[in-house]
Amino acid sequence: MQAHDIMTSRVYKVKESDTVRAVIEKFIDHRISGLPVVNDRNEIVAYVSDGDIMRYIGKHEDVVIDVLYFSTVLKGDAEEFEERARSLLQLNVMRIAHRKVLTVSWDEEIEQIAAILGKKHIKKLPVERNGVLVGIISRGDVVRHTFKRFL
Template sequence: MKAHEIMVKEVYKVKASDTVRDVVERFIEHRISGLPVVNDRNEIVGYVSDGDIMRYIGKHHDLIVDIVYYSAVFKGDDVEFEARAKELLDLNVMEIARKKVMKAAWDEDIESIAATLGNKKIKKLPVERNGVLAGIISRGNVIRETFRSLL
């Protein structure tokens, strides 16, 4: 079985010119946790996930702890923390997106895709055909297609 046989063809994505706000809005609207980032030619230039947002917040942990402590002790509110969160939302997506993206080829075997998803501990792989985004494959897609006929 090949990637194009199991992939989801309708892919939620963001453009490289979008903001983290656009990403979070799509996460909430579509109940997803990761998106390919594409340029104007629909070429995959990055991937952004909820983990990337968490890593960004974690990278600024000391600042956030100080802000929360200061707000709680001296102000009684989270005005400073909200300002920091708003700053994150206004960043360009490429500031937090991974630029080295694991991808599946259009005609890649399901066994190879399963190995990549399992060994690299990632949840989804964008599928590329002729250099552009063609679909996306999740762990769930692989499991459903692998075991559908065996149950």
């Protein structure tokens, strides 16, 4: 079985000129956690995930909290967190996306796809054909297609 046999052809994606707002809207609307970022020729140039969002809005430094100032620090942290979240929406997606993207070829075998997903601890792999995005494969796709004939 090859990538084209199990991939999802309808791929949600964003363009490299989009803001993070477009990414988060697609995450919410389609209940997904990652998107390929493509150029005008539909070539994959990056990948953005919910993990990239978490890294941006999360605390960027280690902070030691003094017990006497605990409530003041928490209030300041909440305001700071909200400001990071608001500012993130305006950023270009390429500011937070990973530019080194693992992909698989249209004709990659399912065993190799399973090995990549497992070894690299990633949830999805974009599928390319002649350098162009044609699909996406998730860990769930591999499990469903591998085991449905045994159940």
